[in-house]
Amino acid sequence: MKNNLKELTQYWRLYLLTLVLGVGGTLQYGIQVSIMTSPAEHIQSFVNQTWLGRYEVPVGESTNTLLWSFIVSTSSLGGLVGAIHCGSLSVKYGRKTSLQINNVVAILAAVMMVLSRMAKSFEMILLGRFLFGYNSGLGINLHLMYLGESCPKRMRGFLTLTSSIFLSLGKLLGQVIGIKELMGTEDMWPYLLAVSGLPAILQFLSLLWFPEAPRYLYIDKGDEDGCKKALQWLWQEDEVNLKLELEDMRQERQSAEGEKAKTMLDVLRSRCVRWQLLALLIPCSGLQFCGINAIYFYAFDIFRESGVPDDKMHYLSLGIGATEVITVTTCAFMIDRAGRKRLLGFGYLLMGVMMSVLIVMLTIKDLYSWMPYLNIALLFSVICVYGLGPSGASMCLSADLFLQAWRPSAFAVGGIVNWAGLFLIGMLFPYIVAGMGQFCFLIFVGYCIFTSAFMLYFIPETKGKTSMEITEDFNKLNFKNSGTEPEKGTGMFATKL
Template sequence: MKTALQELTQYWRLYLLTLVLGIGGSFQYGIQVSIMTSPAEHIQSFVNQTWLGRYEVPVGESTNTLIWSFIMSIFSLGGWAGAVHSGSLPVKHGRKKALLINNVVAIVAAVLMVLSRMAKSFEMILIGRFLYGYNVGLGLSVHLMYVGESSPKKLRGFLTLTCSIFIGLGKLVGQVVGIKELMGTDDMWPYVLAVSGLPAILQFLSLLWFPEAPRYLYIDKGDEDGCKKALQWLWQEDDLKLELEDMRKERESAQGEKAKTVLDVLRSRCVRWQLLALALPCAGVQFCGINALYFYAFDIFRESGIEEDKMRYLSIGIGATELITVTICAFVIDRAGRKKLMGFGYLMMGVVMSVLIVMLTIKDFYPWVPYFNIALIFSVICVYGLGPSGVSMCLPADLFLQAWRPSAYVVSGTINWLSLFLIGMLFPYIVDGLGQFCFLIFVAYCIFSAAFMLYFIPETKGKTMVEITEDFNKLNFKGMGTEIEKGDFVHATKF
């Protein structure tokens, strides 16, 4: 038996690959989500000055608000475009080359951000935000494909979950970089917006030294020798019989099949339950109420008597809490299992937010309530990091065979980015209409998702791709006769 230290030493190249992949789309997603709050007033002032210089009149308030909203929301549209291309670029060019191309997009975006003030063009910021969104949308999906297809099954959950760790780290770095003591000033805001170009350059240079994803080489390209060399280099193992046998079975199950399209994923009965198990959690990352919580956090901080200039440090504390809990999740996911962490995570989020609704209703009656509400916010962040935030990243790699996986990432990315766009556009109106009772919508979604995950979805922990497919086929083909149930599990992908 190998000790933990021996395993750590053995897989150090695989861990290094995971680090290199993480500093791309995942880390940059976290940065882009959190960094825009710091230079917001400086960018709006720049838009006003640019408008005044062009048209010799100040920009109208409604026009300025519209331009700012578009700067914020176009990131989601870019992310959707990147997610859509994650179904074709990694299949045609491979996971590694797709990421190399993707890094060039981020570098171009960073250059546009730096030059925007010099060129007196807020349109360059819009284009840069769209390109950043594209980079993140494609990078997140390919990161997960690459890691999932390069990892042994005993480490698959842990290593795919590092995507969430890097997102949390990116959020924290974005919050820290944007404080006034560092780069959150009127002179530095173009460079703040260009920060994501640095990890893109670093990933581009580092990836050149790593092999292509082994499962892609074997199953998609039929290159068994290339796959074996990649596995030996990454894992430093000579005995790869079990892994190669698992890939052989998966390749045989999809023999003669082309990569599936998004329409195939949406229409085919043989992945119907996998699609449901993917869609609810991916939408839940946005609809579980975490964005509402961040929105309400500053109001609750104010009610607690915290000074305005100190609130940013509390928000950094929230970001650090999410990062710590997602990291803990990475170490327990392969022991606790995806199903329990996600199902009970949604359940606990629903319960704590229900208590928060009550406390927000009586906040003016007792002086201690605002402080209790701060504790509730941190509690929800902890539960979110330990369950839904991290586990949802593992699902496409866990639930779908190779032929289906790229399109599954397109579906999950589309759901995630469109949900983010809808929340960004509609949430202010929901808050105006419902106040703190807006959390009731998220509570209902969390409870429903928890029930669905706990009662219907099989566990994927420690199972091969073919075994997971067999478990889901018992649901996909339920009631169609014992012949199908017993004989066609592996070959169901051909239906």
């Protein structure tokens, strides 16, 4: 108890950094994800009125649908571009400065949203959504990179997973402020779309008081004194207790001495990070292909069949958001005990099993009057498992799996896969549901089972290990049955296998 209290008071600056990064990063993205549902009819009405004012004819139904699809999906395209720029920006300008540049993008997007109605321009909404997407695609990766490079290894899992907590909290907050009693009205919708600019302003100003990421200072810039000062300020440790952390950084710097920061092409082609890349991409893809979007889609149908009035659906969806917040928060306290491997592996397995049962229940839902209520229980159970495992633990992987030279580009690759998956699901999912109905879950069940088997049987655990120790474990997979030495920069402790 005394140790926990000491840790809580000692690392208060690190926790404050976590709060600043979370509010201006994943919480902001979570708000953007969830606020588009409430003002949808008001935005479409604005598009119709603007079109009529310009061309003196009402907008066609197909054109209106196309414009709305672009407004919704352009955020994913922006996120994809932001993820691509993550690697180069974070290496050139550092984690902190890149985040502040990114905040300016979000503030600019918010200004466009507020002025769109005044300027009678739905194109400003499109551009604002793209910029907010860019801000999220870049900001989430920078958030995880900065935090992962600033915290002790024993706290790395817990602190990086807070990004999932803020993401879930942002979704819930977006749902709350979007209700018609608050900002989900015809008068307030431009301000609702722009509300994400407030966390960006807060983060921009707050980061002025924080140092650059210590590992970036030492390993990338060679600034040992700056790294020590940053660690002492964040951790409030004396120089003796920082020796182990500095020694780990020194070994990693020596192993990559003379090596330039790796490109995305290097990450994709190099054998020395092949298994790390698979361990990152398969679970990250699973965030989009695990079926959670199908669960949210079917939630309203299941609620309606249970007798919930349409005007109360939005309030019940708040319960789904609250469930995700609670379970992801629980995951944060479990991850450094249970480990990433178990939470991901068994999480995907349970999701696959539960969705298989849900398929059967949705097929025979008309046999008994109580079945819709059982489907609601199954729906909430899947969301609980998603929050306890895949949603939370996946956030730790990029910070865990790669050494400093590879990390920025690895984040970029992971971000590209995630945003591209989100865009594909957004475009194709309605057609999949229309063609397959509840049997669309079979696709997601297959992916969940595959991801579970991959994580449990092939990937080593990373909890409580240094970057060099993790790299040594993966070198046993990357160079298995090979007579070649690991490449320089992949871990100086790796031996010939």
